[in-house]
Every structure is written in structure tokens, then in C-alpha cells.
Amino acid sequence: MLAEIKGLNEECGIFGVWNHPQAAEITYYGLHSLQHRGQEGAGIVATDGKVLRGHRNLGLLADVFKHGELEGLPGSGAIGHVRYATAGGKSLGNVQPFLFHFQDSSLALAHNGNLTNAKTLRKELESEGAIFQTSSDTEVLAHLMKRSRTGDFMQDLKVALRKVKGGFAYMLLTENAMIAALDPNGFRPLSIGRIGDSYVIASETCAFETVGAEFVRDVEPGELIVVDDDGLHIDSFTKDIKHSICSMEYIYFARPDSDIAGINVHSARKRSGKQLAREAFVDVDVVTGVPDSSISAAIGYAEEAGLPYELGLIKNRYVARTFIQPSQELREQGVRMKLSAVRGVVEGKRVVMIDDSIVRGTTSKRIVNLLREAGALEVHVRIASPPLAFPCFYGIDIQTRNELIAANYSVDEICRIIGADSLQYLSEDGLIDAIGRPYPDEPYGGLCMAYFNGDYPTPLYDYEAEYLASLEAQKNGL
Numbered sequence: 001m002l003a004e005i006k007g008l009n010e011e012c013g014i015f016g017v018w019n020h021p022q023a024a025e026i027t028y029y030g031l032h033s034l035q036h037r038g039q040e041g042a043g044i045v046a047t048d049g050k051v052l053r054g055h056r057n058l059g060l061l062a063d064v065f066k067h068g069e070l071e072g073l074p075g076s077g078a079i080g081h082v083r084y085a086t087a088g089g090k091s092l093g094n095v096q097p098f099l100f101h102f103q104d105s106s107l108a109l110a111h112n113g114n115l116t117n118a119k120t121l122r123k124e125l126e127s128e129g130a131i132f133q134t135s136s137d138t139e140v141l142a143h144l145m146k147r148s149r150t151g152d153f154m155q156d157l158k159v160a161l162r163k164v165k166g167g168f169a170y171m172l173l174t175e176n177a178m179i180a181a182l183d184p185n186g187f188r189p190l191s192i193g194r195i196g197d198s199y200v201i202a203s204e205t206c207a208f209e210t211v212g213a214e215f216v217r218d219v220e221p222g223e224l225i226v227v228d229d230d231g232l233h234i235d236s237f238t239k240d241i242k243h244s245i246c247s248m249e250y251i252y253f254a255r256p257d258s259d260i261a262g263i264n265v266h267s268a269r270k271r272s273g274k275q276l277a278r279e280a281f282v283d284v285d286v287v288t289g290v291p292d293s294s295i296s297a298a299i300g301y302a303e304e305a306g307l308p309y310e311l312g313l314i315k316n317r318y319v320a321r322t323f324i325q326p327s328q329e330l331r332e333q334g335v336r337m338k339l340s341a342v343r344g345v346v347e348g349k350r351v352v353m354i355d356d357s358i359v360r361g362t363t364s365k366r367i368v369n370l371l372r373e374a375g376a377l378e379v380h381v382r383i384a385s386p387p388l389a390f391p392c393f394y395g396i397d398i399q400t401r402n403e404l405i406a407a408n409y410s411v412d413e414i415c416r417i418i419g420a421d422s423l424q425y426l427s428e429d430g431l432i433d434a435i436g437r438p439y440p441d442e443p444y445g446g447l448c449m450a451y452f453n454g455d456y457p458t459p460l461y462d463y464e465a466e467y468l469a470s471l472e473a474q475k476n477g478l
Helices: 023-032 118-127 139-148 153-163 206-211 247-253 265-279 295-305 328-338 362-373 411-418 428-435 461-475
Strands: 012-018 041-047 052-058 077-083 098-101 106-115 166-173 178-182 191-195 198-202 214-218 223-228 231-236 286-289 313-315 339-341 350-355 378-383 422-425
Touching: 012 023, 012 106, 012 166, 012 178, 012 206, 023 041, 023 077, 023 198, 023 206, 041 106, 052 098, 052 106, 077 106, 077 166, 098 139, 106 118, 106 139, 118 139, 118 461, 139 153, 153 178, 153 223, 178 198, 191 206, 198 206, 198 223, 247 265, 247 428, 265 295, 265 428, 286 295, 295 350, 313 362, 339 362, 350 362, 362 378, 362 411, 411 422
Parallel strands: 286 350, 350 378, 378 422
Antiparallel strands: 012 077, 012 198, 041 052, 041 077, 098 106, 106 166, 166 178, 178 223, 191 198, 191 214, 223 231, 313 339
């Protein structure tokens, strides 16, 4: 499903290139392939070795750079960002990359993820005289760097990176280097590619195909990558690491043509569909998937179940975006505008609808209704992940259990709420095995499964008290 319909959003996508004569243009095309990770704002900062110049604005990438703004960003190094807000509001001031000018240098900064101790750090920094220009948690890192005062830029950065907690993939740009850093758990994906003598770094490997880059390696948790005119340098800011890749990247967020930790996203989703068919077979006439992120799982389900796969749901790709508050009423209208059921496929048929997840339930209810209105005799729902019952604090905009239908209702109750004839989810072990256990010696095969079982791989810091209070309130039926 489209993120703006489902109500499930990743924070952003980041991309950077070094040693390319058309750095800003390459960054633009790289970001275009990452547009699915954020549609609220976009920006690019480039360096010509002496000056950092940037342009950013609210809206889609093509709208932000439609008046020749790329021509004003000369240089052979650039970083860029497409944004969806999780921390900080929807304002131009929060659109990245941020560009800081100091007395003797400049720094551009972009961030994918969410810091779990940003409020505490911000309070401490403000008490020491720091003045913040944005409400984004990203700005915290720049202030921490300026207060490290080791006398060395890279040491200042390492000190700052050890203070921030949570999920983060950072990209920084100075006059003479491009730098990337990944949190000690590697929640968000980040990879390195190469175009001849140029290096690129991106949130997803699908961006490499777009710009003609060859995959080099993934950025590992706790690593600090520096690219300058002498080439690629790999360092680290901590050795205390534990792989906890966000499982929702495989389930929903990443493009199917991306690879994460050596595992192709489409293949993982197709395997999850096959496993779902083994765990939750239903005798129907046709299998259909909810476009786009569920198509791979639906194909896998159909193959394993020996049932025909059909395009029972079609997405309208030409609906204009509106930047308005996503009320429930508007979400339901958005489903009708962006999805249509194909009467010729589902009329008079027993249908199993495959989706990647259920968040609030409103989207699933509306799609079930669309299929029934198109003449489906039965509508069975199968979900290619376990019930999403716990919030995420590492970069997905679900931070309370109240909005999660699986946190408040049983599977049978959800089935009745969405109006399906039956509903079943993929098991936790089934999902982990289907993805492929990228790090088999780590808990959950190196995946973060907290959204499904509440087992968070890190302390929650600023969110701990509120989260525990919400669990207690829910336990007491408040």
C-alpha cells in the first residue's frame, strides 16, 4: 500500500556522491529512486572544494528542483535527502540537508532514523547556551560536535555519535569530504557503491542501479565511512554493536529491487508469501495483492498454494498529492482515490487478499469493501507479517499503541472490524525464516522484531516512561 494511505511512514532517504563532475545531478537521480522513503520535502547540498551550497524545499523532489536549481549547485561532491517527518514538524526549516556555516568551515548534515534520547540531549544543550534553529532531532548532532572541542573534526564527530542513541544513518558533507555513520544496531539500511573513481552512499541499493553504480559493501553498525580525494576510508566510532535491521524494511518500506544485508527484498517478500500459504492456506478461486509492497508476497502465496494470481486491485498512479492532515475520513477517501477493484477479476469469485501489514485497520476495511462492491463472493485476508502491536522508536511514525489495531483487538475481532470472511497473519518465526536470517548468530537472525513482540534491542531513553505508562494503562483497560 501507499504509505500515505496506510498511515505507516519511514523517515527519509539519503544519498551522496564524491568525486563526480555532476555530483548534484547524480544526487538528484539517486534521490529520485528513494522518493518512496519520503515525499514531504527534499534537498541537496554540493561542494566545489571551497564553498558548500544547498537548495531545499517542501514537496516532491521533481517539484523542489524544477526551475534549474541544480545549476546553482556546482562541485564534485554532494549529499541529498528526501524526508518524511517523524521527529519535528512539517516545515521548511526541518527539511534537510541542514547547512551550517562556521567561522572557518561549513557542514551539511542529513539523517535517516529517530534518536531516542534527543529530548534529553536538547535540554542539556540548551541549558549550556545552544540555540536550535529547527525542531528536528537531526540538529542535535551538530551541536554535540561543536561542544566536543577535541580540536579534531573526526574526533568531535565520534564523541557526538557515541552520545546519540536510537536509530540513525547520518550523512555529512564538508568542503573536502563526504562522511557516513550508522547506529550500533544498523536499524536503517545504508550501502556504498562506486561509479568508476566516484563513490556513492545510499539508503537503498536500488539507487545504485539508477545512477549506474556498482555495489561495493554495506555500511556496518557502528562504522564511520569517510570519502575524500584519497579514496574510501573505513573507521568506527564504537565496537559495541548488535545487528537489529528493521524488519519492516523487508516487509514494507524498501523497494523490491533493493538488497539489504545481501538479501533481495522482493525475494524475501515472495518467500514470506510462500510461508504464509503454508501456515494459512484458504481454498479460494483467486489470489490478489495490495499494490505495491504486497505484490511479491501475493505471488509467493499463489505459487505455493497452487492458486491463480490476478490483479484484483489496481493503483491509480496519477492522483495529485495533498499536504493535509491525514484524518481518518481523508485516509478512507484516499484509498478510494488510489485503489480500484477489478470487477472482471473478482466478481463471483472467492478472493484471498494479501497485504504486508495492518496498522489501524481502516485501510484494510475499505479494501475489503472495494472487493465486495466489485462482486467478490468471499474476501479472505492474509497478512505477510505478524500482528503489528507495538510502537517503533527508531524511525517509523508509530510511537503509541493506541493507534495500532492489533494492540487493542484479537485477530478474530480485527477480522470482524475489517469485514473479512477470515483473517490470518504470518508467524514471527515464519517471517524471520522467510527473510533469511541475515545474521544467524544474532537474536531474531539480526532483525528488529519489536513491532511484533515488544522486545526492543536498546533502552528507550526519552520514551521509556511514556511507553511503560501506556502498557500499564492498556493492561488496566484505561
